[in-house]
Amino acid sequence: MLVWLKDLQSNWLSWLAVALTLVVSSTSCTLALAMLVASSGTEGDPAGPLGGTVLGMALCVVVLVTLSQMRLIIAEREPVYRSWRMVGMPGWMILAFILGQVAVVSAGAGLLGVLPARSLLAPCVRALHSDGIPMPDIAITGQVVVIAVAVCMSAALVGALPPLRRVFRPRAAAHPAWLLVKFALAAAAIGGTVYACLHIEDPGDLLSAEMGLVILVALFLPWLMPALDQWTRAAGIAGANVRVRRHFSTPHIVPWVLVGGFIVAVGSGLRFASDAGAGGTLSSWQVFVALLGPVFAPSIVGAVLTSLLMRGRIACDIRGLTLAGATPAAWARIQVGEAACLTLTAAGVVCALCLTTLLPLHHLLTPQVSFGQTLVEQLWWPAFAVIFGAMFIALGVVKLALAGFVRAGQQER
Numbered sequence: 001m002l003v004w005l006k007d008l009q010s011n012w013l014s015w016l017a018v019a020l021t022l023v024v025s026s027t028s029c030t031l032a033l034a035m036l037v038a039s040s041g042t043e044g045d046p047a048g049p050l051g052g053t054v055l056g057m058a059l060c061v062v063v064l065v066t067l068s069q070m071r072l073i074i075a076e077r078e079p080v081y082r083s084w085r086m087v088g089m090p091g092w093m094i095l096a097f098i099l100g101q102v103a104v105v106s107a108g109a110g111l112l113g114v115l116p117a118r119s120l121l122a123p124c125v126r127a128l129h130s131d132g133i134p135m136p137d138i139a140i141t142g143q144v145v146v147i148a149v150a151v152c153m154s155a156a157l158v159g160a161l162p163p164l165r166r167v168f169r170p171r172a173a174a175h176p177a178w179l180l181v182k183f184a185l186a187a188a189a190i191g192g193t194v195y196a197c198l199h200i201e202d203p204g205d206l207l208s209a210e211m212g213l214v215i216l217v218a219l220f221l222p223w224l225m226p227a228l229d230q231w232t233r234a235a236g237i238a239g240a241n242v243r244v245r246r247h248f249s250t251p252h253i254v255p256w257v258l259v260g261g262f263i264v265a266v267g268s269g270l271r272f273a274s275d276a277g278a279g280g281t282l283s284s285w286q287v288f289v290a291l292l293g294p295v296f297a298p299s300i301v302g303a304v305l306t307s308l309l310m311r312g313r314i315a316c317d318i319r320g321l322t323l324a325g326a327t328p329a330a331w332a333r334i335q336v337g338e339a340a341c342l343t344l345t346a347a348g349v350v351c352a353l354c355l356t357t358l359l360p361l362h363h364l365l366t367p368q369v370s371f372g373q374t375l376v377e378q379l380w381w382p383a384f385a386v387i388f389g390a391m392f393i394a395l396g397v398v399k400l401a402l403a404g405f406v407r408a409g410q411q412e413r
Helices: 002-010 012-038 047-076 078-086 091-130 142-168 176-197 203-235 237-244 246-275 285-323 330-365 371-378 381-412
Strands: none
Touching (some): 047 246, 078 142, 237 246
């Protein structure tokens, strides 16, 4: 037990990042489950399909974020786990120690996430009522709490199992041919979806397909990153860090691609269709927050806090710069450069999604107008600037704060 607690304490910052992400994930699942459970057995009630849709999207995000964080936290502690094997600790005990840490942290975070959900439930219901959506009496029952905690624990435990295999087997680098095959498969899947979107005649169906395309791009982005991040070669050391540490770069980018894809790409299409008379009226921003908040919140929190899992990598960077005689401000420039590289990569992917959304709509609704004019007038530029400005500031602040904390600790020693 003493070894278990010491290991948990020595890696407290990484576990804090995982716990906070799971708290937000539990809150999101609780809100969606409350709508779904409240309408069970009720016919013609929109809360059931609505809660099911939100829950399905939230589960996809929670699983993606949790899997990436579990992989990173275990990969960073892999030398410690290997040292346990060298001193004769049985494999089953190592598995019990690690999975016990994951279970305790995820269960505690899942229970804590239920508390803010109780205060957020009433504003969400009021927002949906204001848009004319009839909602039944919704409450957070014991069943909802148990399911939400079980979802968080299951996602964390399942996410911890694949990287644990590497503790008991030698590490092998992926063959370049396998990377090329994965890129080709991802490009074919996304390209086929885009080609299908170009042949859809109904604007509503097209926007629904574009929402699926956003999720598809987010899922396949890890396979596309070896090609997408090659532009960072012009960014020097910061770009090299982004390329070498793709396991960290991808979890930083994917959540913002989801947010930007849904809000900017699909949102621009909705505004365009509404202005052209092909769509209905747009709901208020409170409704979008109530519906998409449970989907976006875990991804954004996970994207920002993933930097906390890079404490060891940042410490190595600062130590290497100091030994190389770099200027005192070099560590800060590199952290800001990495944040800029990640932000520009995510912004480029969202720009591509915007083009694949607006181009088919342009041919359907306003073919007589030049596409350049449509792009300038219909793309939701303020939202684009706010989202990726927030991404750059959030990543830059967290990275600088963490690097400053690590540098101060090295100077004290």
